[in-house]
Amino acid sequence: MAPLPRSVPLSLLVLLLPAACDDGASDIPADTTGVEIRTVSEYNPTLPEPGVRVRVPGGTWVTTDADGRATLAGVEPPFDLEVFQSIPVSGGERVFQDVWVLRDLTERSVVLPVDEDYSAGISCSVSGQVSGFTGETVLPSGWPDSIESDFDDSTRIYSAQVRLPAAPVRVAAFEVVPGPNPQSPPAQFIAAGQASVDASSMTACNLAPLDLQLQPVTSMTVDLDYALPSSFADARALVYVDVDSAVDGDSIFLGEQSGLSRQGRTQALLPDFGEPLLVVTPAEVSTRQVAGPANGGAASTFSVSGPYVRAVRRFTNLSAPPTETLTVADVPQLISPAEGAMLTADTVFRWSDAATTGSWTMSMLCSVLSEDRAGRNNMNVRSLPVEGGEAALPSFVFDALDSGMHCKWSIERTDTPRPSDRIHAESEQRYLRVP
DSSP states (O other), X not given: OOOOOTTSXXXXXXXXXXXXXXXXXXXXXXXXXXXXXXXXXXSOTTSBOOSOEEEOTTSOOEEOOTTSEEEEETOOSSEXXXXXXXXXXXXXXXXXXXXXXXXXXXXXXXXXXXXXXXXXXXXXXXXXXXXXXXXXXXXXXXXXXXXXXXXXXXXXXXXXXXXESOSOEEEEEEEEEOOSSTTSOOSEEXXXXXXXXXXXXXXXXXXXXXXXXXXXXXXXXXXXXXXXXTTOOOEEEEEEXXXXXXXXXXXXXXXXXEEEOSEEEEEEEEESSSEEEEEEEESOOOEEEEESOTTOOGXXXXXXXXXXXXXXXXXXXXXXXXXXXXXXXXOOOEEESOTTEEOOTTOOEEEOGGGSSSSEEEEEEEEOOOSOOOEEEEEEXXXXXXXXXXXXXXXXXXXXXXXXXXXXXXXXXXXXXXTTEEEEEEOOOEEEEOO
């Protein structure tokens, strides 16, 4: 299809599924002789996630019940918590296994967001009428990326796939004048609208139509000053609108500006709709393949990437064009083990002094490279708190490893300099093998 002239309005249609965590008070009853753990979906904290094993280091594993609850008797705060979750997918042919280590928990009642069991749930379609816009062309977009949405120009009806049960399902649309190319932010915002429904208790596809009535919106230009680590020579700015009023919530992607210098100023056009966000990242993150044929399928390839940063700034006051600055420190350099080394219980992970202060964690993902996916083929160390310049894996992590797995590990840090900021920095990834 030929590019549209800049004067032609478009509408952006977006499906939104929030990924929020419950940071508020727990409804778990206090137990003066121990601690209570409740595991819930990190994508919908109203849904319990049963079958998750928890324990204090060296203690006995306790499995959360149908309500996601477990009691650790005789445990007193502060305490460390180990978490082991096995998630069947694809009819049980594969199992994803996630492990966590949480340190210095001080509450007797802890709500723990974990992965959602993707083997459950129902795929449904949500649809509705879009009115209040003048453009004849609609550019549909889905959120998250795996969700697709469509728009029929002749009927002005959108449709999108959702998975039940779910926290409030949101749909939103913009009418815009497009920028000079499909990847650039809009040149003008004309109208916007959104609708939602609480689907957290639905077990059948009985969603009523969610109609969207677009209303005129204004927009403004915002300046962003930024500084990325010295190891980065090229950057890009991504433009979002966060309609869920949370940095980690659901955001509508509006476009990007590439080819920016490592340090400087960029501008973005933001609509008066929701909470506008600007995100600065490296323009490209190097990726190298270390196992499997170059033209192999997803099950027979394995790749690791270079260092990565992502700096998020939210604007909550658009009464005047603000100038904002985001600064990201250098990421650590990995020292050992060497690339391609064997991972054993004696392996010690070491990195440079850049990661000796602050809340750094170590993450690792291990996979079986085989077209035969029966049984375990994924083990994910979600976040292992580390101190200083070295760490070792807890012994229970090795219960989730299979011989022949390929693993990649890195050091990560997430900061919130102020409530509206979120800065994530990650070292390069290194490749390991399981004997």
